[in-house]
Amino acid sequence: MLSQIRKKKYLQLLIGFLIGITFGFLLQKGNVTEYNVIINQLLLKDFTMFKIILSAILTGMIGIHTLKKLGYIDLKPKPSYIKTILIGGLIFGAGFAILGYCPGTVAGAFGSGSIDAFFGMIGLILGAGIFASIYPKVKNKYMKKGLGKVTILDITNTHPLSSLSIFTISIIIILYLLEILGK
Amino acid sequence: MNWLAYASWSPYIVGFLIGVLLCFSFLFSNRGIGCSTAYAKTSGIIEKLIRGKKVQKKEYYKKFELKFDWEWVLVFGIVIGAFLSSMLSGTFKIEIIPKLWLKNFGFNPFLRIIISLLGGILVGFGARMAGGCTSGHGITGTSQLAVASWLATIFFFLGGIITAFILYYIGGIL
Numbered sequence: 001m002l003s004q005i006r007k008k009k010y011l012q013l014l015i016g017f018l019i020g021i022t023f024g025f026l027l028q029k030g031n032v033t034e035y036n037v038i039i040n041q042l043l044l045k046d047f048t049m050f051k052i053i054l055s056a057i058l059t060g061m062i063g064i065h066t067l068k069k070l071g072y073i074d075l076k077p078k079p080s081y082i083k084t085i086l087i088g089g090l091i092f093g094a095g096f097a098i099l100g101y102c103p104g105t106v107a108g109a110f111g112s113g114s115i116d117a118f119f120g121m122i123g124l125i126l127g128a129g130i131f132a133s134i135y136p137k138v139k140n141k142y143m144k145k146g147l148g149k150v151t152i153l154d155i156t157n158t159h160p161l162s163s164l165s166i167f168t169i170s171i172i173i174i175l176y177l178l179e180i181l182g183k
Numbered sequence: 184m185n186w187l188a189y190a191s192w193s194p195y196i197v198g199f200l201i202g203v204l205l206c207f208s209f210l211f212s213n214r215g216i217g218c219s220t221a222y223a224k225t226s227g228i229i230e231k232l233i234r235g236k237k238v239q240k241k242e243y244y245k246k247f248e249l250k251f252d253w254e255w256v257l258v259f260g261i262v263i264g265a266f267l268s269s270m271l272s273g274t275f276k277i278e279i280i281p282k283l284w285l286k287n288f289g290f291n292p293f294l295r296i297i298i299s300l301l302g303g304i305l306v307g308f309g310a311r312m313a314g315g316c317t318s319g320h321g322i323t324g325t326s327q328l329a330v331a332s333w334l335a336t337i338f339f340f341l342g343g344i345i346t347a348f349i350l351y352y353i354g355g356i357l
Contacts, residue, residue: 006213015211016253020260022204023216023318027261028268029189030197035281042340042347051194052201053321059202060326064209073209077329078314088312089335093342095305097350098298100281102317102339103218103310106303107258111265115279116299121222123303128219129226130304131311135243138312152328167328175195 002072024108033108035100035116042097047178058171065164080147084138099123190272205326212253215327217319219310221258224249226307287351313338 005011024033030052031037040046067073096102099120101109106124109117131138152167153160186192208216227249231238239249269275279292288294310316313335315324321339324332 002210005211012212012253013256017256017260019204019208019212019216020257021264021267022260023201023257024261024264024266025268026192026197026200026204026264028265028274029192029272030194031191033265033269036283039281039283039347039351042343043351044344048194052198053317055195055198056201056205056322057198057325059199060205060322061202061328063202063206064326065328067206067209073213075327075329076215077327078320078324078331080329080331080334081314082334085313085331085335086338088309088314089338090309090342091305092309092313092316093339093344094346095302095307095309096317096339096343097302097346099302099306100284100299101306102321103222103306104216104258104261104316104318106306107218107261108265111262112269113275113277114281115277116281116295119296119299120303120306123300123305124219124222124307124310125226125229126300127304127307127309128223128311129230129307131308132223132226132241132243135241139242147330150330152330152333155330163328 023104024111027105027108028112032105033101033112033114035109035114038102038105039097039100047182050178051175054171054175058168058175061164061167065160075151077149077151079149081143082146083142087142095127188271188273190274201322202326205323214253215319215323216257217254217315217323218258218261219307219316219319220247220254222307223247223311224251224255287354309342 027033030048032049032052037046037048041049064073064075068075099106101117101120103124106117106120110121153163156163205216208214224247227238227244228251231249238244266275280290280295284295313320314331315335317339320332320335325336
């Protein structure tokens with residue numbers, strides 16, 4: 001049944017579109033499509049974005065690992081090239097603060113009427129194009145060694161349940177602290 | 184259905200629902216939620232329109248097909264979803280300069296547009312170099328406990344926090 005659904009091309013496009021609509025709806029209701037909310041998060045004045053991300057990770061982590069255990073899905077971790085992740089991550093972060101949106105929230109901000117977000121999206125297309133042009137150089141220089149597509153469960157020798165419990169408890173503690181500190 | 188018209192929902196409820204949505208995405212589409220691939224595809228498609236088929240030969244574009252597909256309709260959906268949400272709550276507003284920017288850097292629409300373009304270029308470049316964005320790494324990857332994604336997410340926010348402090352505290356004084 002699931003594999004049938006996953007194979008149907010047009011149905012998949014419809015599902016992707018519906019997931020996008022729901023995601024955009026939720027981002028807007030969470031107020032993270034607002035420049036002010038994102039910048040105040042980066043200035044450590046308003047923790048709305050951290051709260052949303054951490055509760056999404058908590059729910060997603062438990063859900064995904066349960067579905068995996070039941071045999072319904074496979075994990076798809078991205079490969080770990082430490083150098084490109086560190087350099088790219090910092091460049092992304094700098095742009096994130098300058099633009100005031102990330103690739104998902106910028107689309108939501110545009111949908112809520114922000115014209116600056118529209119120019120941000122054009123910038124994003126240009127930036128991705130620039131990276132595509134220099135990709136062969138980056139690949140030769142920085143992407144030779146990597147850890148591969150690994151999860152924290154693969155590199156720790158403990159039972160998956162203990163790692164998952166540690167993450168669950170840590171996230172709940174962080175959320176609790178954010179709630180106290182925020183007042 | 185009054186709650187659909189609320190201007191904001193609790194961040195915990197929003198986060199929980201995004202987590203559930205992510206599970207649906209894995210179940211029905213065999214993939215997580217990620218946004219930055221769509222921009223790379225769009226750039227490839229536009230380049231192909233201008234420079235022709237040889238663009239397809241670029242090493243980077245061999246990694247994925249240059250056409251409007253799942254990732255692309257996802258980002259298109261985000262625009263529509265946020266539009267619906269803001270219309271329902273009456274918060275939809277055409278705006279060039281956000282409030283916080285206005286307070287610190289004054290009313291200069293041209294400056295805000297140029298800075299948005301520049302910021303966007305860095306975000307697009309950085310996301311592709313790091314292999315994902317705040318959704319692909321920050322939510323989808325971290326939920327799977329992927330090593331790459333936890334590292335990337337920490338560096339996204341580290342870079343973001345440092346830059347925001349420079350912009351708003353040092354830049355604000357000058």
